[in-house]
Amino acid sequence: MIRIENLRMSYRKNEALKGVTFELNPGITGLLGPNGAGKTTLLRCMLGIIRPGGGEVVFPPGMRMLHREAGYLPQKYGLFKELTVQEALEYFGVLKDIPRAEIGCEIDECLHKVNLLESKRSRVGTLSGGMMRRVGIAAALLGKPSLLVFDEPTAGLDPEERVRFKRLAASLAKEHTVLISTHIVEDIEALASQVVILDQGMVCSSGTLAETTALAEGRCFLAPDSLVDEGSDGYYVARFVEVDGRPLARVLACTAPDGFTPTTPTLEDGYLCATKGIA
């Protein structure tokens, strides 16, 4: 178990992380939060890309420094377009201090895992966005890290590639601790066993998928959209849905307003309750 304790980070006067504390357990952990919540800053601090203003990352006994133990797929990922896939991975292999004799086999192994072995002699510049992301995952897998950190891994991918990623992430979770940062709740719902919700530089919630979903227990309602006032202070309109051909609004509120019907919450409802302060 890796423990993040009271991590703080400021950009000039803007406090990006205000004492973030949570634990990372084996399996997939989803780091959820709206844009600007501080997710990428948190990952960068964890990996040592930027130096945090305070706090620490506590490793289990015997574990190496996190930046050596982690494979990282950043939000914007790229490689020299002029190199082949194999050369690009070899480049990162050197940065990961993989012995020269082992690097070829390991590249093949990682490419096999991401189903790109046949493209290893292709120039990086010729790959599609999804293939590029998979090369990034292969690069993250180099050196057999115990922790994989993916920042917005499905952003910009087409549905087929998203499905492929989810399958891949699920398979990787068998051998690695995986932290996926995203604002797309469906991805986490499909993959994660734990969820950490970050908002305005603070952890709003941390727990299992069920625990996070339960945050919206008794606070999730359906109502005819004619009754719903989007500007109301008494509740938050999550989205509009159609049930049996009737237009309804899915609403989050501490107490049920008149005419609103309770309904079963989802992870998204739990996430919204956490970030909108509907407790």
Added chain:
Amino acid sequence: MATLLRFQFAVLKRRRSFALFMLAFLTSVAALGGYELYYMLHYGYRGFTVLEFSTRYSVLWPSFFLVLTYELLSLPGQCHMDESVDAHRATSHRHRLAALAVPTAVLIAAFCVYLLLRLTVVFASSMAGLLLWHVISAAILDILAPSVIAILLGLLLARKAERFAGYAAIVAFVFVIGPYSEIVPHVFSAATFDAALQVNVYPVFDLFRILAPDQTWSVSPLYGFPLEFQRWAVAGFWIAGLSGLSLPFVLRSTWRGAEYASASLLLIAALLFSAALMPSSTLRRDLRPDATDMADMSYYDRLGTEPPEQLDVRPGFRVAAYDMRFSADRALDAVVSVDLADDAHGDAYRFTLYHGYKITSVSDSQGNALTYSRDGDYVTVRSTAVHERITFRYRGDGGARIANYQCVFLPGYFPYYPIAGFVPLWDRQTHRLIETRRTDGVPADFSVEFDAHVPVTSNLPETGGRFVGRSYAPTFVGGLIARQEILGHGVVFYPAGSWPAQFFEAEIASLRSFERRVGVSRSVLSSGAAVFAPPGLGGDQTAVLPDTLFIASGGFDLLLVGAPPKDNRGLLVQAFRDLLIDPQGLRERCSALPEPRKDEVAKLERLSRSGDNETLQLYDSSAYDVVYRLFYDKVLREGEDAVLKETYAYLMSQDPSSEIGFLTSGTRKVEP
């Protein structure tokens, strides 16, 4: 690391724009160097005549390496690779070092090609002994150092600046270090020229002058390429400063010593910055008011304020002997003791010492400080007591008479040591230093110790590390020199220039021939006199001292050295020269000229007597044919030899008549 390097080079090679850019640069380097080599082999030019060519294009080097480094190092950012690289905290520096190694390797390769071609020119010119280290040093300072600076700056820009800002900075940098930026301080100087407070921003721009100074009008054969201490300090300041700033990017971020190393480099940069600002004797050939060849004119002819008075006061004593100790480092450092004789000085000892040398102390033979005052070039030591010896300590810069680490040029006609009495130094008519000033025709005994970093020679004989002998005014020259005995004279010349030893042989021979033909009884080149070539430092002049001759032009000009400057004798001088050098050509040209009319001659004579410049210009433009025809008629009437002697005597005299008057007045008595 080797793997990273291999892939970085693969990127450079496979990205066509980079590869073409690099190829164009390497081809230019080879072509410029090859052209110099061809120039030498085909046309037989040697030394700086050849080597100065490619130096003019040195701005290409830092420009190329700045763009290349910026592009290569910002490429990972453009490819969105930075973050995934930075995640490897302990090893990410390898990536940046590998990226930096590419322009560095290209620089090493290109520099080797450049240096090899230049050294081939040096060796093929048989000048290795003289120029080898000079050319290597110049290549390092003018080419390698600016390129290293450009690479370091490129690294910083790639880390800090986006495309637009990055390229704006590149353009600004290339402009500032390039020759065209001189317009900025020049405009400031020109705009405030007449103002009481002249704005001189040249010193600020000097801190950006990392390239060879503009040598468009040729490199001094004595000085060579400017390699002054100040230029090394400026280059060192930028390299240390930029290294200090960029060190955190290329060192392992987990290494705690990085901050100390960075701070140390910044401290070194600060020290070098201070060193670059220290006063020094530097060859400056730009448009600044105090540029080497403009310093005297700016000082003596200064506008807006009262120019310094030129005094002529007899000393009332004689200097029997000089004991001098000179040291040429950043500037000239001097300790000069004068032994006085025939002392009737009254209440003060008066000396002349060039104003650029700042006196630090004046003392008597016991070491007691003497009271003195300084007014420009004139030093007055107040003392009614009789002193056998006075010692001056001073340090400074002599303008075009430079003494520094790489060159010494202290001609005898220049007061780089205290001269007895107040002597006028500046001729306001010709706007030149008075170069024919003599030390009252009285020689003194000199014993001189000269500590310099270059070989130094003098008209004084050297024995046991000291120059000892009797002279009217000793000359010291050091740098890229050679000395050769030619026709009984010790000739000091500069093999890397365009005046080879044979030139002096021919000029001395022709001077003697001219002197024989015009009947000179006492040659301008006295027996055994030392001959010095022009150093090309700006304002080179032909000058004659009793035991030293400075040749800045051919034998004919030497013949007329000492002739009074008269505005209405120029055409006659030309005709006289033609008769001496090419009499056949003169005959052919003049026989075709029409006979001048009497009224025309009379009118021209009137014009030539005018003191007005515009009238004299009108005269010069219309009198050419008349003067030549009258001169030719005179030759026909009196014979070549008689006309040569008579004309020479006239030109050397203070005769008030104009050249037309001279040519129409009939035969004159020739002065012996």
